[in-house]
Structures are given as structure tokens and as C-alpha cells.
Amino acid sequence: MESELVRRLTSEDPDEVMPPPDSNRSLSADEIAMVQRWIDAGAAWQTHWAFRPLKLPPIPTAESLQPGQSTQPLRNPIDHFVRKNLMDRGLTASPEASRSTLIRRLSLDITGLPPTPEAVDEFLADESSDAYEKLVDRLLDSNAYGQRMAWNWLDASRYADTNGYQGDRERTMWPWRDWVVEAFNKNLPYDQFTTWQIAGDLLPEATLQQKLATGFSRNHMINGEGGRIAEENRVEYVMDMAETVGTVWLGLTLNCCRCHDHKYDPISNREYYQFFGFFNQTPVTGAGGDPQTAPNLAVPTSDQSETLASLAERIKQTEHEISVFNDSITDQQRLWETNELARLKQQTTWHAVRPVQATATGSKLSVLPDQSILTQGPAPDQDTYTILAKSPGEPTVNKITVKKITALRIDALRHESFPKNSLSFSDSGNFVLTEIEVRLVNKNDSDDGSTPTEPVRIVSAEATYEQGSHSVTNAFDGNRGTGWAVYEGRHVDRDHAAVFRFEKPLLIEKDQTLKVVLKHESVHKKHNLGHFLLSVTDLPDPKLGDDNQPLIAALETAPTSRTAEQKQLVVDRHRRSYPDFAKLTKQKNGLVKERDNLNRRLPKVMVMADMPKPRKTFVLERGLYNKPMDEVLSGFPQFLPNTTQHTPEDRLDRLTLARWLVDPANPLTARVTVNRFWQQVFGMGLVKTTEDFGTQGEVPLQMELLDWLAHSFQDNGWNVKQLMRTMVISHTYRQSSRIADEGVYQADPENRLLARASRHRLPAWMLRDQALAASGLLSPVSGGPSVNTYQPEGIWEEASFGKKKYSRDSGEKLYRRSLYTYWRRIIAPTMFFDNASRQTCTVKASRTNTPLHALQTLNNTAYVEAARILAERTLLEDRERNQQQKSQADEETDSARIDRVMKRVLARPASVRERSILLGGLKRTRQQFADDSEGALALLAVGESDHDKSINPSELASWTNLCLAILNLDESLNRE
């Protein structure tokens, strides 16, 4: 019977034939025949290669590799696999590259820096059989290794120093970057490297470092644009997290299945949202553009940690001393109170009246035990209080009775029932006292005390503070439109008081009461005194005096009746009476302030943390946040083995996800990871589509090699350094990159079979690091916040309408490794051409050659300055070597200098022909600058560093041009 497939492929009916005519795709007769043969042979079908379980493939034996086919050594299984494929296609391996090529290649691949001339000499002179292996180990052990490895990881995790989008606010994720460098340098096994970053916060008793690692997922962009819907943002962030993990660990592109099932995708639409569910549990709401949106983690530098620890210790010590001191004086407080009251009484002028009735037209007043009066909300816009009070003192605690009142004092007191513990219910905590009336009321007068006597005439007053034109005299000017107020430009945060002096003393009889009316009739709403104390005196011309009134009131109140504030006041004042205590308190306050200030300055890294109550996850129609459909639980895609023990009802968290990713039964993580490292070392992945291991990705030509590497990686405990070592130890890596002849090139132009070593342009960041290192400018400082190096003026300003100002750093910070360059997401550093944008996850950088790139390395200050310093260094070395040598250089000296420059950049001296070209160029340039000392000086002024004044400017300028040319040689731009 004819197969339906073949029938469709061969049909002449346009409605039947596949692919359909309008797809613009068709199968050739050969291809159709191949399908037919496949069907005839039984139509064997198997899972897509990348999803099959990972098995250790047999290593082609040395004997099977036709001895004599190639004389090149087989150094490890990589060579066996590669050689087998070469043999099958009639190709041969290339001989080993020269030692100088190898040390530069290794140094750049492993550390991102060129070898020093000393390292080159050492390696060239090392005749031991394992000289190469020793070099590899030295490089893997250097701090620069972690920095080199981190760059690609930062690209993958879309690390940047700002949010992106409108506003592009600055974040502090750099401690996470430092963690990445350290993790590579400490060779944290890749399974732990994975678990910490995906779910470090969920590990039992998670350490600061483990929590910090989860910053990986939070490196996504944040959109703070006005008008954005928070939930829409949030869903986007979660999708970004899920898709980044999909690309980095599984080599799968999940974004198609956001919206629908896709015929090519192994992950269904539903599974996408199950995967999304793992990341859907943080408390992030998506609102606002806070670049430190919680959950976050304050991560001190080691210096800051030490300072904090020392501060904590000193605070603890001081607190201990205070507590010892307290214990020693508590017994003496009662005695102190008695003495203190007596002492104050002798000094004092003012005595609190005893209110017997307090009413208000708008609110309710109550009298507190300390005789102060408190209003209760809700506050009316205006209010008038009427207080009837007895002369102070009788009959209990205080023996004093004032009989001849010369003045009234009002203390406006703060109270916690008012906003921000201020003086009133008003927005600012302020009040406006518009009028005050004081008079005596006879016992026989009516109960409401209406107009029994004339009010006393107030003639002068004094206040702690008068707000602008709201002076205290307004309170007795008979004008209800004016009043006394105390706002000092901030929410009122202190007590105030005023004294009102009478024209003549008011003589109060035993059966008389004092009636005080306080009016608040200003246009300012709710500006009514909230909490106040009325006091009187019999001294002539009394002053506001010191601030002891509240203390006296407290001491005059029985200890059990005191308010909490009064109790605290008494205790504080008692302690303050001891000078040693005051000293200790001051010391403690200073330390606490120092600690708080430091804590505020600590970088806060956004990290992962799940809410206690899980957020529900729904399939979203077409990926739209506001179109939820079926609810789903977090879970794994079906097409991969699931070894985690759980029932369908279990709620799985990120830790389960992390463990599933690194479970040996999961074939993708290891395959995808070794392929990415292979790409880093060999320039192209064994699977060229690093980001896509799905059915649309490339099927690797060297599948067995990939599987062998992946399986060995798992078997070796996910040891990254060992993997790197295995790759670079192989002969395949050590080959020359020379193309033997055109025939060989034609056979494999992309060098997928590795009959030679790959030769490719260095990434832009490494070019800069190479120039800095070769010149000696490179700063040894590593870690910490990002730095702003040379950039043409106005780049940030133009991109942000002047809102973001570029402030170039100076000194050593200009010469840090590129890894530490500040990455503004809306306008990335201009010098890193072809790099990932750091806006979304990127695991493969592009490598192109445009004229603009050439202009960068020829004209950018970074390269010009490095060339000048390299020139200067080369010229000064001569002087050190031979003091007698005249500065006038002869050709021999020049040749030696050229070799030294070449060696710093290319780890080798110039060839005869190169040298002759460079000498010619030098001669020509010397003539050009001979008459152009102005031009020479202008060139030497490029870059912040000074040039050595002892060198003839024209000579230095000529050499600077030569060095710049060497930095721009094709070989310098390439890793060969």
C-alpha cells in the first residue's frame, strides 16, 4: 500500500501536495526518494537526538584510526573522536602550533589577557615534557580566569547596572558579578553553580552567598514607564526568568510556546506555564521601577563587613556598659525624684492649674492625670475650648497655692494620637490659636460660667517660636482672623509654649475658678491645639524660662499615675544627671548612627524569595497577562525524564527545578553546557545553534564527541576547570590554525571538523583588555562597583535628554578590566561592539567586521593611550638597560624595540619582513613629526595619564603610531 506521506509528496493536485505550493518550499526527487527508502526500511523513528538519554559513547581506538594517516599525536579522547571524523572524510589533522602561538592562544582563551613577556620566556625555556600542562594549570589558577569566564555568563544572565527602559534607574547587582568570578575561580562544581543561582535561597540554612547567587534571575530589565500595568510587567519579568533558564540550561527557546503549541517545540503551551510557575512565586508586583525591588539582599564588601562587625561589637559593649550603669543607679531614682522636685520648685515659676471642666464646641476634651488636656478625633475644622480650673496645688501633692496670678502659660505638647506624634490633627501638626480669653468665675455664677467678670487684659507675651506673621500677640488682638502658629518648615516635631502676661495680677479667691477660652477660628483646617497644659505664676514679669515644666508636671504626678512619656522622661532625666551616663549614651548614639549610615550605603542585590502563600499560575491566552485560562501547577516538561519523587498534587519549587536540571538523567543540561564552553574555547559550538538544541537546532556532526564530553562532565562531578583543561590539553586544540591549502579550506570552510585550530577575532572587550595589559596600564583592582572609563562626550546625555550625566572616572579606574565597565542598559558602553546587548539572555555573541570597528581600535582613546604607554615603556626600558646609550636610536636599537612591542602583544618577535615594514613606517613617521612638534604633543596628550617629558615628543609620537599599528594588526585582533 502506498504511504500517505509519499502520496502527498508526489501528488499533482495543488490541494493535496505537500509542502503546499504557497509555502515556497518543495522537495527534490532525491529527497522524496530518500523518504521512500526510509519508509521501505521500516520508518525507524526515534526521539530527537538531544533529548535521548546521555550514554558514554565508545572512544574510537587508536588502532582504528589508521596509523600513518596522520602523524599527529592523540592526546586524549577528544582527539580520537575528531580524528575519526577527519579520517571518514579524508582529512588530516594539522601539526601543533608554535609555542609562542600556543601561549598567546591559551592565555587569551583562559584568562582573556595576553601573556607577559616573562611568561613567554619561561614557557619557551621550559623543556620538561609537561611544560604545556603546567602552563595550563597556572592559567586556570589565576584570578583572571574567573574574570574571563564571567563575561559570557554575564551576557547569558543579561547583567547590567541599570534597569533599562524609561528612567533607566541604577541598580547595585555587582556583588552578584563578584560572586560569579569567585565561583569560577573556586571551581564551584557546575551542579552547585546551577542550584545556587536557581534556588540558593531555598537551600536549608542558606548562606549569604547562596542567596546572593539567585541574583541571576533578577538581572532582567525593569520597566518603570508611566502608564504601565503592574501585572503586565510582572508577567513579562517571570517569562524572562523562565525563558532565560530555558536557554541557558536546556538550550530550548521557550518563547514560541508562550502563545500556542508549536509543531517544532517539544514543550507545550501548558508546560510553558508549568515552567513559568516556578518563577511566579516572588512577592514582586511589577509596579514601579525601583532598581532594588524587594526581595533584596544587602551585600557588604569585605571592608564593609569588617566595619559592620566592629560597630556591632562596640554597640553591644556600650549597651552593656549602659545596662550595668543603669543597674547601679536604679535604686537611687526615688530619692533623686524627691530632691529634684524640691530643687526645681525652688527655681520654678510655673504651676499647673487643675482643670475641673473642659469642654469644646467641636471635639471632646479629656483631662489626663498630669492635668494636661487632650482632644480626641475626629477633629473639626475649627474649635473653641473652654476650661474651668482651680488654682494649682491643692489639695494633694503640691502644697503651693497661687493666689495672685500674674500670667498664664500654655504648653502645646506632642501626643502619639496625632499624625507623626505632633501637636494636632492638622496635616502639618501645627495649630493656629486665634484668640485667648482669661477671667475669673465666682462660685455663684451659673454652671456654664457665662460672663461673670470682665476678661483680664493681656499686655505682653512670649513664645518658643512664632511662625512668620503668626506672632503670639495675634492671640489677644481681638481679631479672630489672626493667630499664633509654630510651623518651622517641616512637620511639627517639638513641643512649644507661650506666656501671656496680665495688665494687673488676678486675685483668685478660694471659691473662684479660672476660666480660659481658647479659640481656633483660622482658615487652616484642624489647626486646633491637640494636647496642652495650662500653668500660672504669681511672680512679677515672668519669663518663659527653661524647659522644666513637663518634668515638674511629671514629678508632681504620683508615679503610678504617670503617663508612659512621663515615666520615660523621669528615668531619662535621672540618668542624665550622671555625666558618665550622658557620655555613654552619646557614644552609643554615635555608633548607631554610623552603623545606620553604612547600612544605607550597602549595595542591595535583587534576589529570589518565594511568598509563603503561593501565587496561582494560569495558562495565559496568547501570553496576555489579563487573559488567564486553566490553572496549572509548577511542573516539568514531559519529554524529559522526571526523576523527582512527587505526586501531581505536590507544589514543586525552584529547588526541585534546580535538582531536576542537574539530575544525571536530564540529558540536556550537560550537553548544552559543554557545548557552550566548547564554543568559548573553539570559537564555535559543536552544536552551532548554542541557544537551540530543539528540533530546529543543528544536529551536531560530532555527536559522539559532544556526548562523551557531556557524560564525562557529569562523571567528574561537573568540574568546570577539568573540562576546560581536557579541551585545551587535546591536540585538536593545540593544532596550528594555518590553512594548509585551498583544497583543505574548501573541504570545510567553517572548520567544523577541526582539521586545524580555529582562528577568530577577539571579542571587543578582550581587545581592550589586551591593549591595557600589553601596555602595562591594566589595573590590578578587581571586584566592586562598576567604573566609567573613556567614552566620547554626550553619549548618555543624548540618549536620555540630559537626564543621565556621564561622569568619567579617573586614575586607576580608567584601566580596570572590561568586565567592570558600567553597563547602562539603554545605551551600552560604546566600545564593546558586537557584544550581547544585555537586554535579554544571549549565549552566542556575533562576530562581524564593519569599518566602524576598525575606527574603534584605531581612534578610541583607550587604544591610543595604551599605544602611547606601550611606546613609552619600550623606550624607557632601553634607558634602564644601558645608561650610556644615546637617546638617538640606531636601526639595531629600533629593531630590538619593535621586537619587544611585538612580544608584549603577540608573544613573538617580528619577522624579517615585518620588521622592515615597521622600520620603514617608523622612519617615515619620524620625518612627518620632525616638523610637527605641535601634532606630536597633541597626540601625547590623548588619555589622562601623563607622558614622560624626558622623551623627545616627536620620537614618542612616532613610536605611539607604530604601537597603535601593531595593536591593529590582523594577528593582534585575532586569537590565532
Added chain:
Amino acid sequence: MIPQQANRLMNPLDQYQQHINRRHFFGRSATGIGTAALASLLQRDGFADDHEKTQAPTQRVGGLPSLPHFAPKAKKVIYLFQNGAPTHVDLFDWKPALKKRHSEPVPSSYIGDRRFSTMTGKADGKLLLAPVEPFAQHGKSGAWVSNFMPHTAKVSDDLCFVKSMHTEQVNHAPAINFNLSGGEMPGRPTLGAWLSYGLGSETDELPAFVVMTSITKNTSCGQIFYDFYWGSGFLPSRFQGVKFRGSGDPVLYVSNPDGISREVRRGWLDDIAAINELKLKEFGDPEIATRIAQYEMGFKMQSSIPELADFSDESQETLDLYGPDVKEPGTFAHNCLLARRLIERGSRYVQLMHAGWDQHNSLTTELYNQCRDTDQPSAALVMDLKRRGLLEDTLVIWGGEFGRTPFLQGDINNRPRWGRDHHPYAYTIWMAGGGTKPGISHGTTDDLGINVAENPVHVHDFQATLMHLMGIDHERLTYKFQGRQFRLTDVHGEVVKNILA
């Protein structure tokens, strides 16, 4: 016994796929080492044989051999992108009913459950706002244009208005992305990237795809220009737009360092090339030949770009045409003239981005400034191209990412703070030249300018039409990424036939 290698049982499908890969990777055997030299540089996909070094204006550098799919009407594009969303009912879409019903609430039948930005929320109860400036009819075509745009009004017989544009995005960045790349999130190639990938350029001394940005003086509502508005997405990064700067060198690093003269540089470039030649002979890597060409082109750009930016060969009459700001770098007028000069010299696609159209509360104060700065240069560009015979095959587009609400944002009693919110449901753009019908208006909105009434044009339709004018079937220009064939118009888009000349 000799150990036997295990018989590797290979799935025939795997073998087939590997075969495809091999063919792909090893199949470029027509390309010799020498001839492949410029392949990666000149975007020639390995076919560099027909490249003449003479700089004939129709010479094509790079692009796909299969393109164009058919004879193009337009060969160049200048996109005057109006960032922030110009208000259609105040500029081009004249609605007398809106004036008549000023300050009445929006009839709910017009808005249904339509979503607006969170600044407006629900549109229920919002008040209709009359156009803030009078309109008049102009030219033989009788086009209605607001008095804010007197110069544009004068060239209206050359313009093709599309008044029935609509989009899906309600916030700036996603809507601009959608307009320029077909997707609301960053990550897809933009129009200029697709065109330079597909069609290459007509010069190797200037970039194929150039972007220039500007902002009106005295406006407070500028939106940031994100670099993904001219990104190459998943296309190789050489296709991304080269952003010319508004101050300093127009192209970064195009000037020699201080103190290095052109002669000194020339000498060393020759020396670098000589050493690279040695390397090429020794190593045989064709990439080295690319490098030599790359440095040579860089040197050429060092003179072609300053020449481009030097207006001294323009007549005073031409300068006057573009208005008083034309000599000030970074202004829209300056950029319009630069755009013409780029097109003349062979660039494929020039994208001007002008910010400041986001009048949420400044319709009566800042819209005037905005029009003052853009009206004259836009009209001048059309006139200037026309009289030089360049308009025929240059498509000029003027428009933003969406429209503005015909109803008010703000307090009806506070005229100085009147504004309009984002409105994706209807807006106006205009096009000129490049095979569009001059002097017409395509599509209409309802009597209040809220919804499209006739002949709706979705963003994807607009994109399909633009590609059509350039000789490209938008369904057939695709790029495979992450396992999918991507195209500018996603799976949508229909060419708007009615506007084709």
C-alpha cells in the same frame, strides 16, 4: 584481538539532518579564497565576483541574491518617525463633530470596553475635546490640514495620507517596537535591518542604515530613544542602524586622534595592510582579506562622513527651504537635510526619530513648538527630493506609534493644561514618493476620530506595503532563528493596494 568499535546505529533521520548540515557547511565550494574575502564584510553571502570598485550610484553592495522579488517602486526609505504619538485629530484628521460636541461626555457606544493607558483607565465619562487649532483645505486634493502645519499643507498634493492606522499597543516603547520591528518586545530586527539584510546598500562608504534622533526645544514630554528601535534583533549585528550623533563626530570614532594627520594615518594603514598581506599569504585565512578591506573602508568613511555632514556645497536657497535650524546639528531640520544627502550617496534606509509628541497636558502650550520644529523640514524634504528627481524612488514616511484620544485628559476648565492620552485605535500617517499615490487620503475614522470606520490599516499591513514598495514579498523575506522562520510581519499583513501608484 583488535577491539572492535561498536557498531554505531544511527537514526536515518539524524543522518539526513547531518547531511543537510554538511551540504550547508561544505557547499560553498564555488567560493575561492580570494573571492570570498569580502563576503562577511560586504554582506554578499559569498558572491563577491561582480563587485566593481567604481562607485556607480546603482551599484549594489551586499543583500540577498534572491532579492528584490519583483521590480521595486522605491529603492530608499526615509522614515520621519514622530516619537510620542502625534495627535491625529488636531493635525490631519479633521472632525467637525468633535468641535460641535466639545465638552460632552464620550458616547459609550464609541468606546465599549476598550483598554486605555492606566493614566486614563476607563474612558467612560471623559469629555470630548475640540481640535485646538483650526483646519483648512489645501491644494488640488483639498486635503484638510491644521493651521499648525502650514508647510506640510503646501505639499499636501504630494502626500498620501493614511487616516485609518491602528495598532495593538498602548504604551510608547512596545508600540514603537511594534511599528518598527513587528514585535512589541525588543529582540526582532527593525525595518532598516531587514532592508539592509535583504537589499544591501548602494554604497560602501556610508552605512546602509542610519538613525538620527532629535527633540524639540521647549517641550517637556520627550521619550527616550532606545537602541532597540534600530536594532538588528537576531540578524547579525552589522545590520543594525548606525546612530549618527547630534554633536561631536556624527559617527563615533570617525576622527583620527589628536595629532595624527591623515597622511600619518594613511602611511600606517598601508603598513598594516602590508603586514596583513604577509599573514594572508602565510595563513590562507580569507578573513585576513576581509580585515584589509575593512580597514580600507574605515579610512574611506573617515572622509565620506565629514563630507556628508558638510553643508557648504548646499545653496542658500536649499538651506532656507529647511528652515532656520538647518545648520544646527541635532535639530530635526539638520537631520532632514542629512537624510537627503545620505539617500543621494546610496544609503538604503534613514530613520529620523523626533521626540516630544506626548502631550498629556501640554496640547495648548507645546504642540505648537513641536509642529514649528518639524513641519517646515518635513515639507522641505519632500520638495527637495521631488525637484531633484529623488522622490520617485525614495519613500518618505511621517508618523508615530499611535494617535491621541479625541477626548480630554485633564480639567476642561484649565485650558493651559489640556492634554490627550494614548490612543491606539485610530491615527494618521502620511507617505510620499516611492510609488505611493500622491494627493490622496486612504481610510477614514468615525465622526469623532475614535475608531477606524473604513479601510483599516493595521501596523502589519503598513509594513507589508512598505516591503512591497521596495520590491519585497513580506511573506518571503524570512530569517530562521530559534527554530522558526521569522519575518517582519509575523504571520499577518496585507499590502494596501489602494495607495500604490
